[in-house]
Amino acid sequence: MSRPSQDQDQALLAAGATLYPALGCAGLSVRRVAEAAGVNPAMVHYHFGSKDVFLRALLQQHYEEMFSALSLTSSGDGDVMERLSAALLGVARFVREHRPLIARVWADAQAGQAVAQDFLRANAPRHLSVLLALLQEAQARDRLPRQPLLTRFSFLMGAVVAPLILVGGMKSIDVVPPALLAAVDDEVLSDAALQRRIEWALLGLASGV
Incomplete structure (x- = not known):
C-alpha cells in the first residue's frame, strides 16, 4: 500500500x-x-x-521560524546595539504577522488549555533569554548604563511590541477612530514605524534618564 x-x-x-x-x-x-x-x-x-500533538506541532512550527531568525540576528561579533536592534525588529515582525495566533495562545493558556500552557512554558523563556542576554552584553560593554534588567526589558517591549498588540487588535475589530485609521499602517505597523520605535527606545535606555 x-x-x-x-x-x-x-x-x-x-x-x-x-x-x-x-x-x-x-x-x-x-x-x-x-x-x-x-x-x-x-x-x-x-x-x-492526536489533536493535541497536532496543535503542539502547529504552534511550534511558527515559533521555530521566529526563534531561528532571532538566534541568527543576535549571534556573532557585530555591534551589540545593532544586534539588539535587529533582534527586537525580528520579534516585532513576528508579533505583527501572527498577532491573532499569539492572542489566541494567551487566551487559551489563561482558560486552562494545557497545550497552550505547555507551549508557553517551553518556549517563552527561549526568546526572553536571548533578548535579556543582549541587554546584559550591552551593559557589560558600556553601551547601556546600569539599570534593572527587567525594567529595561519591560520598557523595550512596551515601546516596540505593545503598540502592535493594542493597535493591531483595535484594527482587527474595526474600532480604530476613522481619523486615525489611514495612519495606522505607516505610523504603527510598518517596518519603518517599528525601526523608529526601536531607535527611540534604545536611545531612551542609553540616556539613562
Missing part, C-alpha cells in the same frame, strides 16, 4: 494555522482541519497521532 503524501502534514498545519486563531484549542476539530486541508480526517491521526 502506498504511503500518504508527505505534503499532507504541511497542508494540515497550514489549515490549522488559519483556523486556530478564531477557534482555539477547544473549538478546533480534527474534522474541520481536514476539510480545510482537503484530506481525509484520518490523516490527522496518521501524521500526528
